[in-house]
Amino acid sequence: MVRKLGSSYTLEDRIGRGGMGEVWRGHDEAGNVLAFKLLLPHFTSDPGVVARFMRERAILIRVQSPFVVAVHDLVAERGDLAIVMEFVEGSDLRRELQRRRTMPPAEAVGLIVDILAGLGTAHRLGIVHRDLKPENVLLDRGGERFRPKISDFGVAGLMASAATRLTIPGGMLGTPLYMAPESVDGGAVGP
Structure with missing residues (x-):
């Protein structure tokens, strides 16, 4: 289902859906392929x-790293709220691991080093992801090997700022199997 988003974008295919939003592949007026994270109406x-x-x-927008999905724009128009991001051609790490079952050690270490470089960039800015899991690591197929791109900073925490901590009444944000113990216990997050 093709539809317009704002005055500059066209959505072509829904490529993902979560509890709060959808991710679409589409393009801008110049034909550049982009990803659009739309908040459900x-x-x-x-x-x-x-x-x-x-x-x-x-x-x-603050995290500038080749290993973090880049943001280009925000659309808040006609009831739509969307983050416009680079489109990553490929799968996520979870699907790739399910498909291949295992990776050669050198390839796995290379991916981990790149993921840590992306996290390091965020940490230097005082940002902790808080929901890093294989589904939130996209694998860009450009080049000779996969380049990981960390995505979904929706529950990120800002270090040294209790006022910015995101929680929900009677619960927590994140995926329990991937959360640091201090997050599960309601403590301060850190790199």
Whole structure:
């Protein structure tokens, strides 16, 4: 289903869906292929959800690394709220591991070093991902080998700033199997 987004973008294919949003592949007026993370319509009137969504965009704009998905724009028009990002041609690390079952050690170490470089860039800015898992590592197929791109900073924490901590009443944000113990216990996050 092709549809317009704002005044400059066209959405072509839905490529993912989560609890709060959808990710689409589309393009801008110049034909550049991009990814669009759209907040589901019923969440656009929830101030807390909108604040988290806007915060993710603000965080991603600050993190400039070849190993973190780059953000290009924000669309807030006609009831739509979307983050416009680079499109990563490829799978995520979870799917790749399921497909291949194992990786040669040198390739696995290379991926880990690149992921750590992306996280290091975020940490130097005082940003902790808080939900790093194989599904949030996209694998760009450009070049001779995969280049990992960390995505989904939606529950990222800002170090040394309790006022910016994101929680939900009676719960936590993140994927418990991948959370640091201090996050599960409600403690301060850090690199």
